[in-house]
Amino acid sequence: MAEPVAVMGAGSWGTALAIQLARNDSPVRLWGHDPALIEQLAQSRENSKYLPGFKLAPNILPLASLAAAVADCKFLLVAIPSKGFRDLLQNLKPLLDDDVSLFWASKGFEIDTGLLLHEVVDQELPRHRYGVISGPTFATEVARGLPAAIACAGNHAPTTAAFAERLRGNHFRAYTTEDIVGVELGGALKNVLAIAVGVADGLGFGANTRAALMTRGLSEIMRLGTRLGAHQETMMGLAGLGDIILTCTDNQSRNRRFGLAIGQGKSVVQAEVEVEQTVEGLRAAKAIHGKAIQLGLDLPIIEEVYRVLYDGKDPRDAVRDLEKRPQGRE
Numbered sequence: 001m002a003e004p005v006a007v008m009g010a011g012s013w014g015t016a017l018a019i020q021l022a023r024n025d026s027p028v029r030l031w032g033h034d035p036a037l038i039e040q041l042a043q044s045r046e047n048s049k050y051l052p053g054f055k056l057a058p059n060i061l062p063l064a065s066l067a068a069a070v071a072d073c074k075f076l077l078v079a080i081p082s083k084g085f086r087d088l089l090q091n092l093k094p095l096l097d098d099d100v101s102l103f104w105a106s107k108g109f110e111i112d113t114g115l116l117l118h119e120v121v122d123q124e125l126p127r128h129r130y131g132v133i134s135g136p137t138f139a140t141e142v143a144r145g146l147p148a149a150i151a152c153a154g155n156h157a158p159t160t161a162a163f164a165e166r167l168r169g170n171h172f173r174a175y176t177t178e179d180i181v182g183v184e185l186g187g188a189l190k191n192v193l194a195i196a197v198g199v200a201d202g203l204g205f206g207a208n209t210r211a212a213l214m215t216r217g218l219s220e221i222m223r224l225g226t227r228l229g230a231h232q233e234t235m236m237g238l239a240g241l242g243d244i245i246l247t248c249t250d251n252q253s254r255n256r257r258f259g260l261a262i263g264q265g266k267s268v269v270q271a272e273v274e275v276e277q278t279v280e281g282l283r284a285a286k287a288i289h290g291k292a293i294q295l296g297l298d299l300p301i302i303e304e305v306y307r308v309l310y311d312g313k314d315p316r317d318a319v320r321d322l323e324k325r326p327q328g329r330e
Contacts, residue, residue, distance in 0.1 A: 002026050005166060006073040008088060010037055010062065011277070012050040013105055014079035016139035017167075021077075022057040023145065024169045030062045031069035038064040050277075054143045070095050075103065075163055077133075081278040082108035085117055089124040101129040101159050103152075107187035108280040109287035114294075116184045118155075129156040131163065132180055134187035135238040136246035138253075142172065149173040151239040153183040175238065182234030185225045186243055189302075191281030192288060193217040194247040195259035196305050199315050202263020213301060214248050220299040224288070227295055255281040262308065263315055285309055300325060 002025060007018045010032030018030045032038050041047055041062035045055050056062070063069045070076060070092065080088060085106055092102075102125060110120050121130050131154025142148055152167070152174045154160030164174035177183065196217060200209045221244075222235045234240055247253040251260075258279045261271035272279055289306040292299045304318040 002166070003075070004029055004073050005075045005077060006031060006069045007077045007079060008066075008069070008092075009079035009106075010034070010041065010047065010050070011079065012047070012139040014077075015047045015051045015054070015056075016142040017077060017079055017105060018060050019054060019057065019143050020170070020172055021166060022059045024166065026059070026166055028060045029069040029073065030056075030060055031066060032062070032064065035064040038062045051139060051143060066091055067095055070100070074099065075101050075166065078102065078104035078106055080106055082106050082110065082117060082280060083278075083283065086110060086120050086124060089121065093124060096125070096128070098127045101131075101156075101163065103131045103133060103154070103163055105133050107134065107184075107191065108284045109188060111283050111287055114287050114290050116181065116188075118180050118184060129159045130154060131160050132183050132187070133167070133174070134183050134243065136242040138246070138250070140252065145171055147171040147173075149175065149238055149242075151175050151177055151183050151186075151234070151237060153177045153180045153234075153239075155180065177231075177234060179231045179234040181228055182225060182230030183239040185221070185228065185230050186235060186237075186239035188280070188284045189221045189224065189288065190240070190243045190247045191255040191279075192285045192302055192305055193221070193244055194253050194255035195262070195279075195281045195285070195309075196301050197248040198253075198256040198259020198261075199263040199305075199308065200259075200319070201256075202260040203315060203319070204263075205319075210248065214244055217301050218244060220302055224291065224295070224297060224299060227297065228291075254279055258282065268309055281305075282309060 004027040006029040007014050008031050018028045022028045133150050133152045135150030137148045152164040160176050164176050167174045197213050225235050254275045258271045258275050261274050285306045307313040
């Protein structure tokens with residue numbers, strides 16, 4: 001039997017990834033910070049709060065103890081909101097041997113510092129091999145076993161390939177790369193772009209507007225990505241363009257639904273309550289705005305999203321200001 005994998009985070013995405021790993025015959029320890037939720041998972045064998053309708057396989061063990069979850073595991077997969085990422089690493093630090101490899105499906109930046117998550121890992125767990133997974137995937141479709149593909153990037157190629165192999169199978173593909181920055185940026189920036197597209201759709205603009213925002217937004221993502229060291233092909237791959245298409249066009253995306261609510265006149269607080277789950281693009285917009293200022297980059301769509309979310313700018317004024325920008329070459 002394969003060694004167990006610990007999945008940290010019992011939300012919709014963590015549960016779906018646990019189901020996929022278990023489907024590939026990996027014993028899975030599914031950890032969550034809420035003991036009541038873990039008890040419910042253990043009793044009903046279903047995450048009725050975050051991923052209803054999917055029974056947990058017998059080889060998935062829900063655990064509320066972090067120490068019990070990671071014991072004897074050589075691979076950890078973190079799937080929690082980025083705002084809790086550093087705290088979790090600090091709690092894991094005394095529990096891990098140096099040969100444990102850490103991967104994460106969390107998306108976004110550390111808001112207080114503007115760091116990408118691999119930079120947080122470099123600070124907190126510098127001796128460990130690590131990587132990130134991201135791509136055009138919705139939790140419910142992965143849990144259903146529908147065909148899907150992701151990118152898996154890491155700092156040690158054999159370890160990255162070994163972890164990708166644990167995920168790969170049963171209609172799920174995991175492509176490997178060394179471009180950690182590109183995969184992380186794609187996963188974070190597409191959420192901001194999905195908010196922009198959601199706002200436009202909420203305002204009643206049509207498919208033409210949606211296509212223009214996605215295309216010009218991809219241009220902004222590529223400008224920021226290349227300045228930070230990402231590979232252009234990553235931005236055009238699964239973690240970049242692939243995830244943009246998915247997140248901007250389907251209402252399973254919480255960031256798109258959040259933007260729709262803003263475009264329909266809801267406040268930021270009301271929209272986030274309506275979505276009922278963490279909206280990573282809300283935090284990422286703030287971090288990216290700071291990065292753009294720091295690097296002297298002109299990212300007009302991302303800038304207008306920031307103004308709407310943090311300065312209270314009317315979304316219609318944001319659209320008008322985008323339309324007034326000087327015409328240029330594509």
